[in-house]
Amino acid sequence: MKRIRMHTLFAAARQDRPPRLDVAADVLARLTEARPAVSLHPYRPLVWLLTGSSALAACIAVAAVLSYRTSGDPVNLISDMISWAI
Amino acid sequence: MIAMSSSHPALQISAWPAPGRLDAVCLLRLAGRLAAARPRASAVEQVDRQELDDINRSLQGDSDAYARVIRRHQDHVSKLLWRFSRDPQAHEELVQDVFVEAYLSLATWRAEAPLAHWLARIATRVGFRHWKQAKRPAAQALPLEAWDRLADDGPDDPTEVADLVHRLLAVLPPRDRLVLTLRYLEGCSVDETADRTGWSRAVVKVQTWRARHKLQTLIEDRGLESEL
Numbered sequence: 001m002k003r004i005r006m007h008t009l010f011a012a013a014r015q016d017r018p019p020r021l022d023v024a025a026d027v028l029a030r031l032t033e034a035r036p037a038v039s040l041h042p043y044r045p046l047v048w049l050l051t052g053s054s055a056l057a058a059c060i061a062v063a064a065v066l067s068y069r070t071s072g073d074p075v076n077l078i079s080d081m082i083s084w085a086i
Numbered sequence: 087m088i089a090m091s092s093s094h095p096a097l098q099i100s101a102w103p104a105p106g107r108l109d110a111v112c113l114l115r116l117a118g119r120l121a122a123a124r125p126r127a128s129a130v131e132q133v134d135r136q137e138l139d140d141i142n143r144s145l146q147g148d149s150d151a152y153a154r155v156i157r158r159h160q161d162h163v164s165k166l167l168w169r170f171s172r173d174p175q176a177h178e179e180l181v182q183d184v185f186v187e188a189y190l191s192l193a194t195w196r197a198e199a200p201l202a203h204w205l206a207r208i209a210t211r212v213g214f215r216h217w218k219q220a221k222r223p224a225a226q227a228l229p230l231e232a233w234d235r236l237a238d239d240g241p242d243d244p245t246e247v248a249d250l251v252h253r254l255l256a257v258l259p260p261r262d263r264l265v266l267t268l269r270y271l272e273g274c275s276v277d278e279t280a281d282r283t284g285w286s287r288a289v290v291k292v293q294t295w296r297a298r299h300k301l302q303t304l305i306e307d308r309g310l311e312s313e314l
Contacts, residue, residue: 001310003311004237004310004311007313012247022160023178024160025153
């Protein structure tokens with residue numbers, strides 16, 4: 001029966017060397033490309049908070065104007081009538 | 087920080103990102119991290135002063151300094167990752183991934199151990215992730231002639247042996263493959279394997295035992311005798 005001696009194979013495989021490479025330029029290029037996406041990342045929750053609060057403020061402003069128009073007009077009418085009567 | 091001068095064309099970057107800018111928390115802690123990255127008395131012997139200087143400059147956004155760090159360690163990282171992928175293109179991408187990840191967490195390096203050890207941990211994580219994402223071949227994917235080549239001490243050429251061993255281990259699940267690669271192919275001790283993987287010593291021992299058992303079963307299923 002044939003035998004596989006793993007220790008011998010591992011020891012021989014350990015002698016194998018990878019091809020030489022220089023990745024410095026590529027790594028720096030990747031870091032530079034990643035910058036806009038990454039640099040925005042920490043501010044993303046603040047952007048969402050800003051958007052949400054702006055939308056809420058706009059809704060409140062619209063509701064206030066509508067409420068003023070519906071509830072304020074009769075008061076204005078009465079005050080106008082009083083001023084005419086006086 | 088703006089890199090003002092560079093000899094390499096790819097390093098002539100107008101505004102290179104400093105790691106402190108990449109994360110708001112890092113920005114607040116940068117000063118503390120810089121101080122922490124400076125050597126303690128016990129670490130002075132282990133960490134080269136030039137390396138510390140380059141790392142501090144890299145933390146301030148100096149691309150030339152980080153290029154020097156990469157060139158100093160890329161052969162070591164490349165050798166480690168050659169065990170994880172033997173496809174030259176994938177291998178080069180993995181080496182790049184290690185240095186990108188290292189840069190993004192460079193502010194957390196504490197200078198308590200050589201940078202090479204820290205990079206080896208990142209390389210192991212990157213390589214392991216690569217295996218988990220890749221499709222695992224079936225045991226039958228290794229042709230019979232490959233098994234014959236492995237028998238009786240295998241071929242004389244280390245590259246051919248490494249290729250066959252790589253294909254044999256690829257059949258195993260990633261955790262088994264990782265522990266066998268580190269313990270036997272890299273020749274790491276239990277402590278070193280635990281350090282590289284982040285596992286406890288007990289987990290490393292149990293995982294090694296299981297992986298050896300699976301490998302032996304795999305070999306014996308092919309009608310061969312195994313010696314491990």
